[in-house]
Amino acid sequence: MREKLVYLRDVSYRYPDSETQTLKNINFDGYRDEIILLIGPSGCGKSTLARIFNGLIPNFYGGQLQGEIDIAGYDPRKTPTAKFAKTVGFVFQNPENQLFFNTVERELAFGLENLGVPPAEIRKKIDQVLREYGIEDLRQRSPFELSSGQQQKVALASVMIMEPQILILDEPTANLDPLSALKMLGLIAKKTREHRMLTILIEHRLEIALQFATRVVVMNEGQIIADGPPLETVLKTDYIVGVPPMVQLSKKLQSSGFPVNIDKLVPEAMALEIIRKLSKGGLDERKRREDNRDR
Numbered sequence: 001m002r003e004k005l006v007y008l009r010d011v012s013y014r015y016p017d018s019e020t021q022t023l024k025n026i027n028f029d030g031y032r033d034e035i036i037l038l039i040g041p042s043g044c045g046k047s048t049l050a051r052i053f054n055g056l057i058p059n060f061y062g063g064q065l066q067g068e069i070d071i072a073g074y075d076p077r078k079t080p081t082a083k084f085a086k087t088v089g090f091v092f093q094n095p096e097n098q099l100f101f102n103t104v105e106r107e108l109a110f111g112l113e114n115l116g117v118p119p120a121e122i123r124k125k126i127d128q129v130l131r132e133y134g135i136e137d138l139r140q141r142s143p144f145e146l147s148s149g150q151q152q153k154v155a156l157a158s159v160m161i162m163e164p165q166i167l168i169l170d171e172p173t174a175n176l177d178p179l180s181a182l183k184m185l186g187l188i189a190k191k192t193r194e195h196r197m198l199t200i201l202i203e204h205r206l207e208i209a210l211q212f213a214t215r216v217v218v219m220n221e222g223q224i225i226a227d228g229p230p231l232e233t234v235l236k237t238d239y240i241v242g243v244p245p246m247v248q249l250s251k252k253l254q255s256s257g258f259p260v261n262i263d264k265l266v267p268e269a270m271a272l273e274i275i276r277k278l279s280k281g282g283l284d285e286r287k288r289r290e291d292n293r294d295r
């Protein structure tokens, strides 16, 4: 049976000075091994929902939070945010906001030191993480002198060194070029599989993110309006999100009676599928002509 790590029932939330609810009747379950892509128009409540997952709501933001909540056994209303740190890793859109120390090495050591991990073990873990994320050469550098892409990697590494069960990423590729974004999300997907985490990804770059997501959740005006397999769910809700051209093309082909089955949103896969269908159609047509001639 799949292991449930997040359980939300009828969850609503209102910020302290707000007159309206930002989240309304949210029902959401998240399981180990999932990469959930959370999408929806700007201001629909994605980051607000993410702040419940890591306990910043209500612990830091206050406000009125209602409903049943279980985040890996914790209710954020009864658990201090610091206690979430080992269980829920969070990478912000702007990594600078979560880097505090004068060297990358210190940055990576901080969380483990707080947990009382012995120094020799911390050193071993730092060596391993620096290697895994390809940032060995940054060890003694100041995080504040690094490029945005390098900072994103350090922020992710400093979260992953804690071996969280749940990883929340709020636009982790916002400052990256397309190739670096692809590599970053590829790395996150690999780590999700290796560490058997639940990863929740808020990301506007759908054409890249859809290649890695195992499920898509769509929000609008504080509510979840669709939840299911990635392509199917995006196709159903294209009036709300910026649908990548590849998805639009597959939808157009489908509605023209030419369904194509693609599981990867890459031109090569789409081209192969179309060629396969066309040549099959071509063969069928040749056979029909031959049959007619033989009659």
Ligand SMILES: Nc1ncnc2c1ncn2[C@@H]1O[C@H](COP(=O)(O)OP(=O)(O)OP(=O)(O)O)[C@@H](O)[C@H]1O
Pocket: 015, 016, 017, 018, 022, 040, 041, 042, 043, 044, 045, 046, 047, 048, 049, 061
């Ligand atoms: N600290 C806050 N206090 C009051 N209202 C807030 C606060 N943070 C966000 N909001 C409001 O809550 C609503 C949802 O914001 P949120 O940042 O969750 O949306 P989002 O879907 O993540 O948007 P984006 O894609 O632009 O990041 C918005 O109307 C926003 O103005």
